[in-house]
Amino acid sequence: MSVPIMEVRxxxxxxxxxxxxxxxxxxxxxxxxxxxxxxxxxGETLGLVGESGCGKSTVGRTILKLYEPTSGSIIFxxxxxxxxxxxxxxxxxxxxxxxxxxxxxxxxxxxxxxSIIAASYEIQKIVPEGGVKKAVQELMERVGLNPEHxxxxxxxxxxxxxxxxxxxxxxxxxPKFIVCDEAVSALDVSIQAQVINLLADLRDDFGLSYLxxxxxxxxxxxxxxxxxxxxxxxxxxxxxVDSIYNSPHHPYTKAxxxxxxxxxxxxxEKREQIVLSGxxxxxxxxxxxxxxxxxxxxxxxVCFATQPELLQVGSSQVACHFPE
Amino acid sequence: MGxxxxxxxxxxxxxxxxxxxxxxQMASIGLVGAGLVSRSPRELxxxxxxxxxxGIPAAVASVGIAxxxxxxxxxxxxxxxxxxxxxxxxxxxxxxxxxxxxxMSWNHPLGVEPGIAYDLLARLMYGARISFMxxxxxxxxxxxxxxxxxxxxxxxxxxxxxxxxxxxxFLLAFPSFFMIIALSxxxxxxxxxxxxxxxxxxxxxxxxVILSFFGWPYFSRIIRSQxxxxxxxxxxxxxxxLGASNRRIIFKELLPNLWTPVIVYVSLxxxxxxxxxAVFSYLGIGIQPPSASWGLIIADSTKYILSEPTYFxxxxxxxxxxxxxxxxxxxxxxxxxxPKSEQS
Numbered sequence: 001m002s003v004p005i006m007e008v009r010x011x012x013x014x015x016x017x018x019x020x021x022x023x024x025x026x027x028x029x030x031x032x033x034x035x036x037x038x039x040x041x042x043g044e045t046l047g048l049v050g051e052s053g054c055g056k057s058t059v060g061r062t063i064l065k066l067y068e069p070t071s072g073s074i075i076f077x078x079x080x081x082x083x084x085x086x087x088x089x090x091x092x093x094x095x096x097x098x099x100x101x102x103x104x105x106x107x108x109x110x111x112x113x114x115s116i117i118a119a120s121y122e123i124q125k126i127v128p129e130g131g132v133k134k135a136v137q138e139l140m141e142r143v144g145l146n147p148e149h150x151x152x153x154x155x156x157x158x159x160x161x162x163x164x165x166x167x168x169x170x171x172x173x174x175p176k177f178i179v180c181d182e183a184v185s186a187l188d189v190s191i192q193a194q195v196i197n198l199l200a201d202l203r204d205d206f207g208l209s210y211l212x213x214x215x216x217x218x219x220x221x222x223x224x225x226x227x228x229x230x231x232x233x234x235x236x237x238x239x240x241v242d243s244i245y246n247s248p249h250h251p252y253t254k255a256x257x258x259x260x261x262x263x264x265x266x267x268x269e270k271r272e273q274i275v276l277s278g279x280x281x282x283x284x285x286x287x288x289x290x291x292x293x294x295x296x297x298x299x300x301x302v303c304f305a306t307q308p309e310l311l312q313v314g315s316s317q318v319a320c321h322f323p324e
Numbered sequence: 325m326g327x328x329x330x331x332x333x334x335x336x337x338x339x340x341x342x343x344x345x346x347x348x349q350m351a352s353i354g355l356v357g358a359g360l361v362s363r364s365p366r367e368l369x370x371x372x373x374x375x376x377x378x379g380i381p382a383a384v385a386s387v388g389i390a391x392x393x394x395x396x397x398x399x400x401x402x403x404x405x406x407x408x409x410x411x412x413x414x415x416x417x418x419x420x421x422x423x424x425x426x427x428m429s430w431n432h433p434l435g436v437e438p439g440i441a442y443d444l445l446a447r448l449m450y451g452a453r454i455s456f457m458x459x460x461x462x463x464x465x466x467x468x469x470x471x472x473x474x475x476x477x478x479x480x481x482x483x484x485x486x487x488x489x490x491x492x493x494f495l496l497a498f499p500s501f502f503m504i505i506a507l508s509x510x511x512x513x514x515x516x517x518x519x520x521x522x523x524x525x526x527x528x529x530x531x532x533v534i535l536s537f538f539g540w541p542y543f544s545r546i547i548r549s550q551x552x553x554x555x556x557x558x559x560x561x562x563x564x565x566l567g568a569s570n571r572r573i574i575f576k577e578l579l580p581n582l583w584t585p586v587i588v589y590v591s592l593x594x595x596x597x598x599x600x601x602a603v604f605s606y607l608g609i610g611i612q613p614p615s616a617s618w619g620l621i622i623a624d625s626t627k628y629i630l631s632e633p634t635y636f637x638x639x640x641x642x643x644x645x646x647x648x649x650x651x652x653x654x655x656x657x658x659x660x661x662x663p664k665s666e667q668s
Contacts, residue, residue, distance in 0.1 A: 066564055093567035106558035109365060110580035116559075119576075123566045153364055169562065 003078045004039035005177050005209045006063060006096075011036050011072035012233075013055075013062045017284060030284045032058040034233035035072070037310070042176070045203065045210040047224030047241070049217055049256065053280050055233040056213045060179040063211070064096055065089050076177070094124055097170035099199075101182035103162035107154040113140070113165050114150040120172035139168040143198060160191035164198070171202065179211045184219060196223055217260050221245055229253050232291040233283055239316030249313050249323040252292050290321065298322050372660040379656030385649035393456045396449035407446040407616050420631065437624065438632045444621075448642060451616035458531050458610075459597035463590055465536035466543055471586065473540065474547025475574060479555055485548070492541035500538040507534070508609040524615050531610055535597055543593075546585050554578050584661040591654030595647040602643055618643055 014029035032055040040046045050056045061067050063074050065081060074082045081092065100106035107116055117136045121128060128135035137147035143164040154162055163183065170178055180199065184192040200223055202208060214220045220227055221241055228238040229252060237250040248254045255274040262268040276295045281287055287294050289304040296303065302321050310319040373379045392399065400406060420438055436443055473492075477485035508530060515526040554560065560577050568576075604610040605619025613620060618639055625636040 061561070064565055066561060090567040093565060096565075098562065098565045100558040100562065102558055106562055108557075108559040108577055108580070111576075112364075119563065119568075120566050123563070123568045123572065155365070166562070169566075173566070 002042060004075070005042045005044075005077055006211070007039040007075040008059075008063060009037050009073045009075070011059070011062060011074065012070045013058050013067055014070045028284050029070075031233050031286060032283060033062060034283075034286065036230070036233070036235045037072075038228055038235065038238060040177070040209050040211060042209055043203070043207055044226070045212050045224045047220035047227040048211060048213045048230060049215060049220050049227060050230035051215060051256075051280060053283070054230045055283070056215075056230050057181050059230070060098070060181045060211055060213050064098055064179055066098075090124075094126075094173040095175050096177045096179070097173065097175040098179045098181060099163075099166050099170050099183045101185050103159045103166060103186060104154075106166050107162055109154055112151050112153055113145075113157075116154070116165060117169050117172055120169060124173060126173070135172070136168075139172055140165075142202075143168045143171070144194075158191075159187055160195060163187060163191075163195055167195075167198065167202070171206070174206070175208070177209045177211075179213065181213045182215070183212070185214060185216065192219065199223065217245075217256060229256065232280060232286055234291055235310060235317075235319065236292065237316060237318045237320075238310065239318075243314070243316050247314070247316075249316050249318040250320045251296050251298050251322075251324075254324070290319075369660045373656060376656045376659060378652050379660065382649045382652035382656055385645065386653050389452070389646050389649065390456065392449050393452035396446075396453050400446045400449060403445075405443040405446040407442060407450040408614065410440060410442060437621070438628050438635060442616075444635070444638060447616040447621060448618070448639060451611075451618045451621060451639075452646075454528065454611055454615065454617055455598050455601045455619075458528055458535070458601040459594050461532050462535040462539065462597045463593045465532065466539035466593060467586060467590060469536065469540035470543030470589075471547055471582070474544035475551055475578065475582075477544070478548040478551025479570070479574060479578070481552075488544070492544060495538060495541045498538070504534050504538070504604065505607065505609060524611055527610055527612065531601060531604060535600060539593065539597075543585075543589050546589065547582060550582060550585055551578060554581055584658075587661065588654055588658040591650060591657055595650035595654075598650070599643065599647050 011033055012031070012035050013033040014031050016029055017027050034055075036059065038046060048056045048059060058067065062069050065074070065084065069082050072082065073080050076092065076096065079092075081089065084092070107113075111119075114133070114136050117139055118132045120126075121132050121135070133150070137150060140147045140150070145161060145164050145168070149156075154165065157165065163186075167183075183199065184195050187195060196219065199210070203210060210223070212220060212223055224241050226239065227241050227244045229236045229244070229250065231252050237244065237248065237253045239249075244253060245257065248257055251274075255276050258272060258274040262271065274297075278295050281291070281294055287304075289302075289306055290296070290299070290308050293299040293303040300321070306321075308319045308321050310317045313323045437447065473488055477488040511534075512526050512530050515529055516522050520526070521529050555573075555578065560573055563573050563577050601610055602617070602619035602622065605617040606623040607619075608623075610619055611617035621639045622636070622643070625632070625639060629636045
């Protein structure tokens, strides 16, 4: 097997909860990401799902070194970048990019589309072949925008078009790896499909690898090769997309899947609904043992005592004492 | 731009009218030929500003007043008045003005000052020059200081922010008005002794420095809170993901989004400082005679408030008008720059 484009080992990102003031004291940590490992092969798309606040966006930002990891290693193309400084990262940034959730806050309202996309070249001091304007217009065309709208401002575009601008910006430097942080969550369903198809096309054309973060399982199913399910800063289950959807092993995965509405009302009526009670525990103070034990219907004594490792179960990796 | 088909005049070419109509329609949806009608945020703000019924008159009044101050010598020369000429023929031996409304006449359009017989219009115009100078420089210094400190504390946060934050708290809690009065004597003396400036220049310098010093914390608070919210926007994260430096993020991503608070604050601070200069001159800390200042004129006019009411009302109303028109202009600019306030 080839070298993974992105490999993460025991990654943790804690945000200190400090009291305000000159003499601030650290009062504990928000353990947003607490020891996760995965790898992404070239050309592969790894879906990352989980409910709000489980740390999936933090994973995306930490592996791009937009946050400093607390511990663990981030290995990009065989190179351990976890301790790289900003200046060391700068050259690598041409190879790894990000697409954002909110098409409104991801584009600076004071810049034209042309200058937003061209910023990539400006920052990296790269002069594309044929000039910046030509390159930008080609990108706009590639993502399905009218290249004549070069001089327009973001507010003149719809949400879907703005998302395409964000995609063009991420593509400008010809990256190999893109973190799609809820890239379609803010869009209408019909537009979601268009943008997902665009992302899939671009992946095939440019040989991109994605970390596709989403909370919508059906979206992830469509685009991913493998899926990781996250809960409270940890990976609960990691498997091929078919295994996750057809034979989920972790109770949390089952619960998530049972929440996906089925188009067939007869099936929808017949199937077992798992409704999780309670909220996500406080990530600053995660429960002892398995982090899911506060909401799990299968929790036994051992679940409150020891933390389950991510182990191979069939073709999947599952972190559960009682996998199905 | 309305379509021109409603009133086709006799003999007009129908095809031409239809063409105009078509072009108007195309223009309304942003397509004229190959050219695209694109409006920048600035153009949109200007459109909203023009649609505001208060904005234009307030702007005209503000610019007009500034014009009078800037071109005071020229206007004074043109209408043949002089702020330092006493016109003995305009007052009686006891110093009362001759004629109605404080001695208004063709020679003295706003009358003369009782007792000393200076031309009031000339004094007002020359006084406005000093007031505007103090206000403009203080505003500029306040905004520059507030912008730099606000951006630094909002962007870098942490210890820098704590230190600046406590210092702004300290300044805001300081009894500044009292301090400006209490410190004026020794500080002005010190400025004079150091040889930087003397007399009225030293007083003007003192006012500018002290007003700016106590003024910036308000603005740096506004900027800091704006930067705190802006720095978390996805486009800032996107710039960082592209490898942008802090410098680039501050100048290219943050600063363009801070012009709105800057413009609004300028238009609100300027009349404030204008009035402050008048107040301090009134209290005797600012400009001293024989130089003209609105505060001095108002202070002097209170002596004659019963016998010469116009002498009091003209500078007082002028001050109110200036402050009001600048404030209204500031409100209109803020409404124009805030897209959420769009009414149409």
